Amino acid sequence: MHLHASKVLVTGGNGAIGCNLVQKLLASGTNVTVLDDFSQSSIHNLNNHKNLKIIKGDLLNSKILKKTFSNDFDAVFHLAARFANEMSVYDPVEDLRVNIEGTLKILLESAKKNVNRFVYTSSSSLYGQTNLIKKNESLFPKPTTPYAVSKLSGEFYCNAIHEQYGMDYSIVRLSNSYGPYDPPGKYRNVIPNFIQSALKNKNIVITGTGNETRDFTFVDDVVNGIILAAKKPKARNEIFNLGTGKETKISTIAQLIKKNTNSKSKIIFKPKRKFDHITRRKMDISKAKKLLGYSPKTDIKDGIFKTCEWFSQNR
Known part of the structure; x- marks a missing residue:
């Protein structure tokens, strides 16, 4: 088509x-x-x-x-x-x-x-x-x-x-x-929520150990x-x-966001939520x-950089 x-x-x-x-x-x-x-x-x-x-x-x-x-x-x-x-x-x-x-x-x-x-x-x-x-x-x-x-x-x-x-x-x-346009919020994804906290120099809260992975x-x-x-x-x-x-640790995401936003935020850990059963995932x-013919082009470092840049420009 x-x-x-x-x-x-x-x-x-x-x-x-x-x-x-x-x-x-x-x-x-x-x-x-x-x-x-x-x-x-x-x-x-x-x-x-x-x-x-x-x-x-x-x-x-x-x-x-x-x-x-x-x-x-x-x-x-x-x-x-x-x-x-x-x-x-x-x-x-x-x-x-x-x-x-x-x-x-x-x-x-x-x-x-x-x-x-x-x-x-x-x-x-x-x-x-x-x-x-x-x-x-x-x-x-x-x-x-x-x-x-x-x-x-x-x-x-x-x-x-x-x-x-x-x-x-x-x-x-x-x-x-x-990526761009993904809003932070109570029930939203970790990356926009981490970025919002980092830009405000607030604590970046990880629920779990930080060793959990996602693709x-x-x-x-x-x-x-x-x-x-x-x-x-x-x-x-x-x-x-x-x-x-590929899988990336949640703690790695937090560190990348801190680096790209020059944030003074502290990374803190809280107990995982009751429904968080999945510890590792890659596709x-x-x-x-x-x-x-699908071929992803953006690695996690470049993707986080682009996302942080977009958020910084659209605060």
């Missing part, structure tokens, strides 16, 4: 990953419609563009859905979700409503409009805690939070709707994306992988890990490399 001059819908297109994706699509000549309720993102993430249409509203609202799908789309990128693990633990019912029911409604509307490709952004969190450090797509999922369960449910619905309606899909399991993936690489999943014929009805294939990205 060629995205140039095509028409696509991006749900959650104003979010941290979504707005980076939208900017990339617009730059390639794609006509983009964004559906977002702006509940978890800034109103300033997207600039006006002749090929951009923004619909503000809840994806569960039938009137909003009717308005959105009055347009024809060649592809749908479904990024909208209630973020993320910690928030889902405190309110699993709302997580189900948005992430499962919302995904099903978008899938059904897309299928009725004969969308060529539905791209669903899933999560590496659904692998859960296993003895196998390097996670591959054939690994049996063991989700341990409502968020992870909701993401896995969305994957099953993608396949079910394909079987019932014939709509092709691609699933990408994202691994700890970070942190710079948002530009994530976006490139998502677009490849929409374009490549071999991506039809397949699941792909999008990561770097097997061999399938994405082989079938998509």
Whole structure:
């Protein structure tokens, strides 16, 4: 599928990953419609563009859905979700409503409009805690939070709707994306929260020992992988890990952020949260490399530098 001059819908297109994706699509000549309720993102993430249409509203609202799908789309990128693990633990019912029911409604509307490709952004969190450090797509999922369960449910619905309606899909399991436009906050990611603390010379708080690892993936690489999943014929009805294939300690992240912000912050440690069962994670990205031509370019040092620079300029 060629995205140039095509028409696509991006749900959650104003979010941290979504707005980076939208900017990339617009730059390639794609006509983009964004559906977002702006509940978890800034109103300033997207600039006006002749090929951009923004619909503000809840994806569960039938009137909003009717308005959105009055347009024809060649592809749908479904990024909208209630973020993320910690928030889902405190309110699993709302997580189900948005992430499962919302995904099903978008899938059904897309299928009725004969969308060529539905791209669903899933999560590496659904692998859960296993003895196998390097996670591959054939690994049996063991989700341990409502968020992870909701993401896995969305994957099953993608396949079910394909079987019932014939709509092709691609699933990408994202691994700890970070970069510009990722906001700090109570339930947000560690990197923006660490950067915010560092810029204010406040304590950088690590929950755990600091030796826990994740496969942190710079948002530009994530976006490139998502677009490849929409374009490549071999991506039809397949699941792909999008990561770097490398693991980085949380304590290393904190030190890199301190260095790049010239911060006087102290790094302190607190007990890990009850739902934090995963101690190590890195992604097997061999399938994405082989079938998509996916090749992450940004190492963790460069990615943290670029992210800190963006935050410093947009305080």
